[in-house]
Amino acid sequence: MPGKRKYTNATFTKRVDHEAGRHRPSRSMKEPAVCGDCGAVYANRRWTAANTGSGDQQHKHWRPPEVTVCPACAQQRTGEPRGFVYLDGAFFVTHHEEIEQLLRNEAERAAEDNPLARIMEWKRGDRHKLTVTTTTEHLAQRLGHALEKAFSGRAHYDFSHENKLARVSWQRE
Numbered sequence: 001m002p003g004k005r006k007y008t009n010a011t012f013t014k015r016v017d018h019e020a021g022r023h024r025p026s027r028s029m030k031e032p033a034v035c036g037d038c039g040a041v042y043a044n045r046r047w048t049a050a051n052t053g054s055g056d057q058q059h060k061h062w063r064p065p066e067v068t069v070c071p072a073c074a075q076q077r078t079g080e081p082r083g084f085v086y087l088d089g090a091f092f093v094t095h096h097e098e099i100e101q102l103l104r105n106e107a108e109r110a111a112e113d114n115p116l117a118r119i120m121e122w123k124r125g126d127r128h129k130l131t132v133t134t135t136t137e138h139l140a141q142r143l144g145h146a147l148e149k150a151f152s153g154r155a156h157y158d159f160s161h162e163n164k165l166a167r168v169s170w171q172r173e
C-alpha cells in the first residue's frame with residue numbers, strides 16, 4: 001500500500017532529524033541557505049548576492065533554501081564594524097554629494113566581489129565630517145583608495161590585525 005509506506009518513511013525521517021539536531025551544533029550551515037534580511041544565498045560553501053543566480057535556481061536538484069542570517073546582516077544587527085572611514089576637511093563640505101555617491105558606487109562594486117562587504121552606517125558630524133563604517137577591513141581600505149583616486153587629498157591607513165580593524169582617514173582642505 002503506497003499510502004502506508006509513505007507514512008512509515010515520514011516517521012523515520014523525523015526521528016533522524018531529531019538525532020541530528022542533538023549532535024550537531026546549530027552553527028553548522030545547511031545548504032542552500034538564504035539570508036532572510038538581504039536575500040544573499042549560501043551554496044557550495046560561499047555566499048553570493050541575491051539575484052545573481054542567472055537561472056541556477058531552475059536546476060533540477062534545486063531545493064527550497066534554509067532561511068538564515070548571513071554574516072554581514074548579523075554584523076549589522078550587532079553593530080560591530082570591521083572598518084572605519086573618517087572624512088574630514090573643507091572640501092567635503094562643498095562636495096559631499098559627489099563624495100557620498102562615489103562611496104556608494106565603490107561599495108556596490110565591492111559587493112560584486114564579496115556580497116558580505118558592505119557599508120553599515122553613515123554618521124555625520126561625530127568628530128569627523130563623515131564617518132562610514134564597513135563590515136570588512138578590505139572595504140574601508142578600498143573606499144580610501146577610491147577617495148584618493150577621485151578627489152586626491154590625503155589618506156592614512158591604520159590596521160590593527162589583532163582586532164581585525166581598519167581605520168582609514170581621508171582629508172582634503
Ligand SMILES: [Zn+2]
Nearest residue numbers: 035038070073
Ligand atoms: Zn544578509
